[in-house]
Amino acid sequence: MTDTSQTVMVANAQQHRVTLKKTLSACLLLAVALLVAVLVASLLGSERLPFSSSLCSLVSLGQNQCGLSADQFDILFQIRLPRVLLAAAVGGSLAIAGASYQALLRNPLAEPYLLGVSNGAAVGTMLALVFFGRFAWSRPLMAFVGALLATLVVYRLARGKAGATPERLILSGVIVTTFLSSAIVFVTTLMDATRIRSFTFWLLGDLSGASRGLLPLTLGITFLATIALTLNARSLNLLMLGERDAFDLGVEVARVRILVFVLASLLVGSAVAASGSVGYVGLVVPHLTRLSLGSDNRISLPAAALGGALFVIVADTIARTVIAPRELPVGAITALIGAPLFIYLLKRP
Amino acid sequence: MLVIALSLTFACSSVGPSNKNQSAANKEYTDDVGRRISLPAHVDRVISLAPNVTEIMFAVGAGSSLVGNTTFCDFPAEAKNVEKVGDTFHPSLERIIALRPQLVLVSTASQLEGFTEQLRSHNIEVFVTDPHSLEDIFRSIAQIGELVGKQDTANTLVTKLRERTTAIENAVKPLPRVRVFYQLSAEPLYTAGRDSFVTDLIKRAGADSVTAEVPGAWPKYSAESALAAKPEAIILPTGGSMGEGNSTVAEALHNSPAAQQGRVYKINDDHLVRPGPRIVDGLEEMARALHPTAFK
Numbered sequence: 001m002t003d004t005s006q007t008v009m010v011a012n013a014q015q016h017r018v019t020l021k022k023t024l025s026a027c028l029l030l031a032v033a034l035l036v037a038v039l040v041a042s043l044l045g046s047e048r049l050p051f052s053s054s055l056c057s058l059v060s061l062g063q064n065q066c067g068l069s070a071d072q073f074d075i076l077f078q079i080r081l082p083r084v085l086l087a088a089a090v091g092g093s094l095a096i097a098g099a100s101y102q103a104l105l106r107n108p109l110a111e112p113y114l115l116g117v118s119n120g121a122a123v124g125t126m127l128a129l130v131f132f133g134r135f136a137w138s139r140p141l142m143a144f145v146g147a148l149l150a151t152l153v154v155y156r157l158a159r160g161k162a163g164a165t166p167e168r169l170i171l172s173g174v175i176v177t178t179f180l181s182s183a184i185v186f187v188t189t190l191m192d193a194t195r196i197r198s199f200t201f202w203l204l205g206d207l208s209g210a211s212r213g214l215l216p217l218t219l220g221i222t223f224l225a226t227i228a229l230t231l232n233a234r235s236l237n238l239l240m241l242g243e244r245d246a247f248d249l250g251v252e253v254a255r256v257r258i259l260v261f262v263l264a265s266l267l268v269g270s271a272v273a274a275s276g277s278v279g280y281v282g283l284v285v286p287h288l289t290r291l292s293l294g295s296d297n298r299i300s301l302p303a304a305a306l307g308g309a310l311f312v313i314v315a316d317t318i319a320r321t322v323i324a325p326r327e328l329p330v331g332a333i334t335a336l337i338g339a340p341l342f343i344y345l346l347k348r349p
Numbered sequence: 350m351l352v353i354a355l356s357l358t359f360a361c362s363s364v365g366p367s368n369k370n371q372s373a374a375n376k377e378y379t380d381d382v383g384r385r386i387s388l389p390a391h392v393d394r395v396i397s398l399a400p401n402v403t404e405i406m407f408a409v410g411a412g413s414s415l416v417g418n419t420t421f422c423d424f425p426a427e428a429k430n431v432e433k434v435g436d437t438f439h440p441s442l443e444r445i446i447a448l449r450p451q452l453v454l455v456s457t458a459s460q461l462e463g464f465t466e467q468l469r470s471h472n473i474e475v476f477v478t479d480p481h482s483l484e485d486i487f488r489s490i491a492q493i494g495e496l497v498g499k500q501d502t503a504n505t506l507v508t509k510l511r512e513r514t515t516a517i518e519n520a521v522k523p524l525p526r527v528r529v530f531y532q533l534s535a536e537p538l539y540t541a542g543r544d545s546f547v548t549d550l551i552k553r554a555g556a557d558s559v560t561a562e563v564p565g566a567w568p569k570y571s572a573e574s575a576l577a578a579k580p581e582a583i584i585l586p587t588g589g590s591m592g593e594g595n596s597t598v599a600e601a602l603h604n605s606p607a608a609q610q611g612r613v614y615k616i617n618d619d620h621l622v623r624p625g626p627r628i629v630d631g632l633e634e635m636a637r638a639l640h641p642t643a644f645k
Contacts, residue, residue: 075577
């Protein structure tokens with residue numbers, strides 16, 4: 001072994017350690033912020049709960065009632081905390097799905113909503129409700145299938161002879177999105193009147209109607225898929241150089257592509273089945289994390305997941321409290337925060 | 350909001366030159382959103398764009414004047430044979446104009462501001478009903494009766510409905526009032542607010558809605574506030590034309606006193622969500638469910 005190659009290896013290892021350290025400290029910071037957000041969001045709501053007792057009970061993970069009445073305890077642990085956790089799962093899912101699409105497709109605008117993936121999942125969820133309404137698990141399952149089909153169609157459409165240019169990709173996304181929007185309108189005509197009313201809300205992105213039964217599944221998918229995608233972050237880094245270069249550098253391009261498509265569809269599917277189409281999360285959060293932490297996917301992927309969770313928790317807390325006891329759909333809040341933020345990011349030098 | 354929007358569109362449309370026949374025989378009316386309309390003394394071509402309005406038309410004996418209604422209009426049975434102009438949310442403007450009605454009756458529930466303006470530009474008068482209480486519903490029955498020349502039948506009907514209402518109110522008066530949560534839909538949780546006639550009905554049925562002071566007619570409501578209000582009974586409008594979608598209590602309310610004590614009452618939604626003559630049936634069913642001892 002020559003001296004130079006040894007030096008390169010040492011440098012690489014050193015750089016690797018630096019990256020690892022940076023990843024860990026950034027993620028640790030975000031994780032602490034997320035934990036604080038979960039606690040604060042659980043203490044805020046349309047009903048006032050005694051602050052110290054609630055905090056004490058939350059910290060004891062519900063083992064201790066800390067002087068809360070049975071009703072207050074119910075509100076905290078049966079209604080509020082599950083909703084906050086679901087907000088975290090939905091936000092984390094959409095943000096890391098967006099971040100991985102952006103890396104894989106080398107397109108800063110690739111986002112579940114713009115690519116039509118969210119709408120694919122929405123059509124799947126609605127069909128599940130119309131035809132298999134009694135089986136709750138059919139919703140995330142069909143949402144996953146819908147999201148995956150939409151992804152594959154968009155990807156196929158986008159790949160011209162010259163490869164998938166960013167413009168082609170977004171155009172294909174727009175076409176598939178509008179097509180699926182008409183499919184959604186068509187499916188609503190199959191539903192009874194009450195459901196149509198609920199669905200207009202749900203389509204905007206709404207966490208209030210979420211089935212608690214699906215919470216463990218949604219949280220589990222978010223957690224496992226985030227880990228799986230982060231483990232492939234190095235391949236995604238190389239893919240950002242272009243598919244040819246990545247292939248030459250030893251990345252199994254086809255395998256990574258399928259993996260990202262399947263995992264992102266799982267994430268978007270479970271998020272949409274739980275909360276409808278919450279927009280802007282997959283766009284704004286990855287941009288923010290990349291701007292502040294750099295574009296190394298080993299950092300930006302897990303950071304996007306944590307940041308997305310944080311973002312949707314904040315947005316849903318606003319949706320729950322700003323006109324309490326009435327509520328707004330969380331999608332309206334994410335769009336209200338997200339759109340101006342995104343314009344700022346675009347305009348900034 | 351709606352009132353402002355409607356009065357604005359009206360203000361705009363009244364600026365342009367009017368080409369209507371203002372014959373001396375025409376009568377002037379003011380509808381529930383404050384718009385003034387002018388109709389000939391004899392009105393026999395009417396389109397109803399809401400099921401409650403269709404029910405009122407038949408109940409006052411003007412069913413034969415209906416030349417069009419919506420696919421949602423399913424009561425009484427004859428209403429199904431009337432030509433359909435679409436559903437309440439998406440009526441066909443072309444079909445309405447082709448049917449040459451003198452008057453189109455709209456319920457604000459269908460939210461048709463832009464549509465109303467277009468009809469007016471075709472010399473078709475639009476009358477909006479927007480009841481917020483049982484008294485308002487009675488008034489709209491009498492009003493529609495007057496528009497179509499059936500005042501007497503309408504007034505007799507309203508008198509009968511009033512008598513039934515008074516009987517129900519008297520029966521429940523001595524009994525302790527019940528705290529009620531009205532669940533319009535479970536996912537997401539919708540209820541009846543301050544501006545809803547349902548809140549008034551609940552009051553007359555010897556109960557108090559826990560959401561009586563919430564702004565709006567049909568607000569989306571916080572699950573934790575619903576639970577914290579500790580409702581003693583829950584009313585589920587279901588089983589009618591809305592289907593079975595609302596036949597179970599929202600998950601968040603499973604630990605409410607109402608659900609724990611089995612005081613969850615399903616009432617035919619057609620009797621509760623349609624502000625027409627059958628609303629008193631809904632009132633009676635609700636009173637019987639909440640106060641069974643009053644009706645022995």
